[in-house]
Amino acid sequence: MLCKSDHPVHDLRSALALLQSLPGEFVSTDTEVDPEAELSGVYRYVGAGGTCMRPTRKGGPVMMFNKVKGFPGFKVVIGLVGSRKRVGHLLGCAPERLGHILKEAVQHPVAPVEVGQDKAQCQEVVHYASDPSFDLRTLLPAPTNTEEDAGPYITMGMCYASDPETGESDITIHRLCVQSRDELSMWLTPGRHIDAFRQKAEAAGKPLPISISIGVDPAIEIAACFEPPTTPLGFDELNVAGAIRGRPVELSRCLTIPARAIAHAEVVIEGELLPNVRVREDQNTDTGKAMPEFPGYTGESKDALPVIKVKAITHRRNPILQTTVGPGEEHVNLAGIPTEASILDMVDRAMPGKLLNVFAHSSGGGKFLAVLQFKKSAPVDEGRQRQAALLAFSAFPELKHVILVDEDVDIFDTDDVLWAMQTRYQGDVSTVFIPGVRCHPLDPSQIPAFSPSIRQAGSSCKTIFDCTVPFDLKSHFERSKFKEVDVKRFLPDFE
Numbered sequence: 109m110l111c112k113s114d115h116p117v118h119d120l121r122s123a124l125a126l127l128q129s130l131p132g133e134f135v136s137t138d139t140e141v142d143p144e145a146e147l148s149g150v151y152r153y154v155g156a157g158g159t160c161m162r163p164t165r166k167g168g169p170v171m172m173f174n175k176v177k178g179f180p181g182f183k184v185v186i187g188l189v190g191s192r193k194r195v196g197h198l199l200g201c202a203p204e205r206l207g208h209i210l211k212e213a214v215q216h217p218v219a220p221v222e223v224g225q226d227k228a229q230c231q232e233v234v235h236y237a238s239d240p241s242f243d244l245r246t247l248l249p250a251p252t253n254t255e256e257d258a259g260p261y262i263t264m265g266m267c268y269a270s271d272p273e274t275g276e277s278d279i280t281i282h283r284l285c286v287q288s289r290d291e292l293s294m295w296l297t298p299g300r301h302i303d304a305f306r307q308k309a310e311a312a313g314k315p316l317p318i319s320i321s322i323g324v325d326p327a328i329e330i331a332a333c334f335e336p337p338t339t340p341l342g343f344d345e346l347n348v349a350g351a352i353r354g355r356p357v358e359l360s361r362c363l364t365i366p367a368r369a370i371a372h373a374e375v376v377i378e379g380e381l382l383p384n385v386r387v388r389e390d391q392n393t394d395t396g397k398a399m400p401e402f403p404g405y406t407g408e409s410k411d412a413l414p415v416i417k418v419k420a421i422t423h424r425r426n427p428i429l430q431t432t433v434g435p436g437e438e439h440v441n442l443a444g445i446p447t448e449a450s451i452l453d454m455v456d457r458a459m460p461g462k463l464l465n466v467f468a469h470s471s472g473g474g475k476f477l478a479v480l481q482f483k484k485s486a487p488v489d490e491g492r493q494r495q496a497a498l499l500a501f502s503a504f505p506e507l508k509h510v511i512l513v514d515e516d517v518d519i520f521d522t523d524d525v526l527w528a529m530q531t532r533y534q535g536d537v538s539t540v541f542i543p544g545v546r547c548h549p550l551d552p553s554q555i556p557a558f559s560p561s562i563r564q565a566g567s568s569c570k571t572i573f574d575c576t577v578p579f580d581l582k583s584h585f586e587r588s589k590f591k592e593v594d595v596k597r598f599l600p601d602f603e
Contacts, residue, residue: 115199115200115353115354117198117199117200117325117326117327118325118353118372119229119324119325119372119373120185120188120323120324120325120326120372120373120374120428120430121428122325123188123198123325123326124170124172124185124188124428126197126198127169127170127194127197127198130197132169133169133170133194133197134169134170134171134172135154135169135170135171135172136171136172136173136174137171137172137173137174138174138175139175140175140176140177141173141175141176141177141184142177143176143177143178143179143184143249143250143251143252143260144251144252144255144260145251145252145253145254145255145257147173147176147184147186147251147431148186148251148252148253148254148431148433150171151171151186151187151433151436152164152433153165154168154169154171154187155167155168155169155170155171155187155190155191155436155437156168156187156190156433156435156436156437156438157190157191157436157437157440157470158402158404158435158436158437158438158439158440158470158473159402159403159404159435159436159470159471159473160400160404160433160435160436161404161435164436166191166437166470167190167191167193167437168187168190168191169187170185170186170187170188170190170194171185171186171187172184172185172428173185173186176249178246178249179246179248179249181426181427182248182249182427182428182429183426183427183428183429184249184251184428184429184430184431185323185428185429185430185431186430186431186432186433187432187436187438188326188329188430188438189326189329189330189438189441189442190432190436190437190438190441191437191441192206192437192441192520195326195330195441195445198326198327199326199327199330199352203520204465204520206445206448207445207448207449207451207452207465207466208449208452208465209352209449210330210331210334210348210352210445210446210448210449211449211450211452211453211456212351213331213348213349213351213352213449214334214338214339214348214351214449214453215453216351217347217348217350217351218347218350218351218353218354218355218356219344219346219347219350219356220344220346220347220350220356220357220358220359221356221357221358221359222358222359222360222361222368223358223359223360223371224360225360225361227358227360227371228360228361228371229371229372229373229424230321230360230369230370230371230372230373230374230375230376230422230423230424231360231363231376231422232422232423232424232425233422233423233424233425233427234363234420234421234422235247235420235421235422236364236419236420237289237290237364237418237419237420237421242289242290242421243289243290244286244288244289244290244291244292244418244421245260245286245289247421248260248262248286248375248421248429249429250262250286250429250431251263251431252399253399253400253433253434254397254399254400254406256393256395256397256406257393257395257397257398257399257406258285258389258390258392258393258395258397258398258399258409259285259286259287259389259390259392259393260285260286261283261284261285261286261399262284262285262286262292262320262322262377262431263281263283263284263399263431263432263434264281264322264323264329264430264431264432265281265282265284265320265321265322265377266279266280266281266320266321266322266324266328266329266332266370266373267279267280267281267282267284267294267302267318267319267320268318268319268320268321268367268368268369268370269302269305269306269316269317269318269319269367269381270305270317270367271304271305271308271341271342272305272308272309272312272314272316273308274342276341276342276343276344277344277346277368278301278302278305278341278343278344278345279328279331279332279344279345279346280300280301280302280332280333280345281329281332281333281442282294282295282296282300282302283295283398283399283407284320284416285389285398285399285413287387287391287392287415290417290418290419291387291415291416291417291418292320292377292379292415292416292418293387293389293410293413293414293415293416294381294413294414294415294416295389295398295410295413296414297548297549298549299335299336299505301336301341302316302318304341306381306414309381309383310383310384312383313383313384314383315380315381315382315383315417316380316381317362317365317366317367317379317380318365318367318379318380318381318416319362319365319367319368319369319376319377319378319379320369320376320377320378320379320416321369321370321373321375321376322373322374322375322376322377322429322430323373323374323375323427323428323429323430324370324372324373324374325349325353325357325370325372327349327352327353328346328349328357328370329442330349330352330441330442330445330446331345331346331348331349331352331446332345332349333345333442333443333445333446334348334446334449334450335446335450335504335506337450337454337502337503338446338449338450338453338454338503346359357370358370358371358372359371362376362378362420363378363420363422364378364419364420365378365379365380365419373424374423374424374427374428374429374430375421375422375423375424375427375429376421376422376423377416377418377420377421378418378419378420378421378422379416379417379418379419380416380417380419381414381415381416382414382415382416382417385414385415386412386413386414386415387412387413387415388409388410388411388412388413389409389410389411389413390409395409396408396409397409398410399434400433400434400435401434401435401550402434402435402439402440402443402473402474402475402550403435403472403473403476403550403551403552404435404473405435405550405552407550435473437470439473439474440468440469440470440473440474441474442474443468443473443474443475444467444468444469444470444473444474444475445468445474447466447468447474447475447478447503447504447507448465448466448467448468448478450503450504451463451466451478451480451499451500451503451504452465452466453503454499454500454502454503455480455496455499455500455503458495458496458499459492459495459496461483462482462483462484462485462489462492462493462496463480463481463482463483463496464481464482464483464515465480465481465519466478466479466480466481466500466519467479467519467520469522471522472508472509475504475506475507475508475548476506476507476508476509476547476548476551477507477508477509477510477511478500478504478507478509478510478511479510479511479513479519479525480493480496480497480500480510480511480512480513480519481513481514481515481517481519482496482512482513482514482515482576483514483515484514484576484579484582486579487579487580489579490578490579490580493512493574493576494512494540494572494574496512497510497512497540497572497574498572501542501545501570505546505547506547506548507547507570508547508548508551508568508570508571509570509571509572509573510570510571510572510573511525511528511529511573511575512572512573512574512575512576513525513528513532513575513576514528514532514575514576514577516587517575525575528575528576529573529575531585532575532576532577532585533573533574533575538573538574538575539571539572539573539574540571540572540574541569541570541571542569542570542571542572543561543567543569543570544561544562544563544567544569545567545568545569545570546566546567546568547566547567547568547570549566551568553568554566554567554568
């Protein structure tokens, strides 16, 4: 069942209001914070989790910084979708069912609508790049997550652009580094739809208009992370966000470019991707590094990235800039829950009712590792669990490892998954290797020096770990059964 249209969350501020009403989900500070490395350094301890450097905290609250050094008009919030439980609150869904609700949303799209300027909250304050005092570096408190970052980064910008030939639109999140007073570099990993739009525009010698909406309804942020084949070229992921909410996403016309942005966004950057213009990502710092990425390592800076020429910044009054640390639980949920939905959808089409659930595990940043809960009901189901794993690789090409478990294993409990591996897995018969397959470019082990099976950087040996019991042996692997009791009779406050 999709989210009801009367759910209280409809933008960032209503999301924060909901979280403030829930115990342990929101904290704020009036102590001034430096956006250069300090802000992320604080949140690493408070609630980053995921693949972030230890010590860190999983499931910590969202955090609001009310005073940001050098930016008296701005607040910065971090960790909005940093726990699966919190995402459940924000989307009105049980945490373990999030993949299912997103699968249903893809199947029942609700198209966005354009609203008039009177509803464009994102345009309450306007800064034009033509103004001599305009400067991205002093207008927006974009953080550097570590002291070796290439520069300040916009990490939670919803990049929205349209195909210059068909007019079809796409929204995604990309790595955006502030390069000058009115320029951003943009890293587009291969296969992204906005890059296909950019290439078409560049081939015609024209710029590609693009809006970057920051601080929006979290349903939009998660929907924006769907990838092909679930959302093919020409599929606007805002349709998914509309379906989650049961009402269309509202868009407003940009002021300086022929494009649209999220009407309720806290901040919007309007600009154009310039044709045949490239910039070195770390040109201002020469660190050789970009920023921390989801696998837990700092990515290398790129030598030649496309450039966005900024035309204007618009924002709400008393704006809130939203950011993320990179290798944290927030990325796990942003990328992982759509991954779960994509796998559920593809496998269910092939073998309805067999794949009970999927968890895009935190250790893989929501991308590299998926745990599949599969139910074998008859002898003919033996082997179908491995077919489901193969379909998972097709549903999400950046997936590297699949762990298969039976229906009695809690896929969200790593101890339970590893228990299945210790007692229901034999390496020589339970492992399937698929070498020489393209994966995600940020996996640092994908180099020939690491493995002789890798002929070119960027390939991986994808692996299936089949930790399911052979059907004819199921009676030998029944878990100990305990008596069902009402714990609250003994501990009334037990949760």
